[in-house]
Amino acid sequence: MTRNVHDCKLESVETMIKDLGAGVVSVWEGLRPITKKMLEGVMSAGINTPPTNSAQKFSYDAHADWELSRLLTALDEQTKKGSNADILHEIAQLAETCASVLEAQSGSAEVFIQLAERAIKQHNYNKLDKLADRLSERFSSGEIAEIVRQTDVPQIRAIAYETLALLPIPSILPLLDDPLYSDIAANALEQKAYEYDSEEARDLLDQLDLGNEIRSD
Known part of the structure; x- marks a missing residue:
């Protein structure tokens, strides 16, 4: 046979x-x-x-x-x-x-962190750049926020935050209603507003601040 x-x-x-x-x-x-x-x-x-x-x-x-x-x-x-x-x-x-x-x-946050940490340990920053590109191509906003939540590695957090900040605002908005990710989403909006000069993000942050003031009263 x-x-x-x-x-x-x-x-x-x-x-x-x-x-x-x-x-x-x-x-x-x-x-x-x-x-x-x-x-x-x-x-x-x-x-x-x-x-x-x-x-x-x-x-x-x-x-x-x-x-x-x-x-x-x-x-x-x-x-x-x-x-x-x-x-x-x-x-x-x-x-x-x-x-x-x-x-x-x-498209997993855990796997991204594993691969990114591996690239950093190997000083393979070309690989890290490619991983960052994949993040925006393949990952949902929730998984990107989960990367921020799970890792303490500054380079990886910076990549994830930057990717979140570059997403369209409708992709970030649902995260504001999630207790796990609301602070992360707000930080990403702030980065989008001031580092990437998004007037829409600034307006949204103003609305969020106003809403918080009303609730605190």
């Missing part, structure tokens, strides 16, 4: 994984088969094929997001433990594959 070429390629990745440390192996074994095949497909496609194209051949969902994030964490942790050059190269290759798919596909 002829074996599927894809299955053979996946076996080669499985063989590589066994050498990457117990933590990586444990996470890998918990991945769904479709996620493993997606990673293998992206790795096989090489650097000339955007990860978006390869990943879109498979069903990418929130669970895949979570799986790849966990695997990336395990790989980065294994890197800290050190190993021989060949193993470290394989870890780096798989880690960059995970990161590239997450960068192309994820």
Whole structure:
């Protein structure tokens, strides 16, 4: 019986994984088969094929997001433990594959923070700029506000605030009614009003101040 070429390629990745440390192996074994095949497909496609194209051949969902994030964490942790050059190269290759798919596909605040912190630690500011571009392209205003809420890293907060401030006001307005994000939204409106000279944002801030004064009376 002829074996599927894809299955053979996946076996080669499985063989590589066994050498990457117990933590990586444990996470890998918990991945769904479709996620493993997606990673293998992206790795096989090489650097000339955007990860978006390869990943879109498979069903990418929130669970895949979570799986790849966990695997990336395990790989980065294994890197800290050190190993021989060949193993470290394989870890780096798989880690960059995970990161590239997450960068192309994820709309999660947690994943954005993970990728941004990783770029900062690597002093890869070109990558950080690309992540910032993705933030405005892929993320909802709520997820952007969640990034501000979750992180204490100044660079990441600044990127998220700037992205929020550049959104149209109708995208920011719903956040004002959410107790989790109302202060963040107000800060973004203030930035929009005074750093980006938005008269509409200034008028809205005046209305909010007036409303607060009336309620306090």
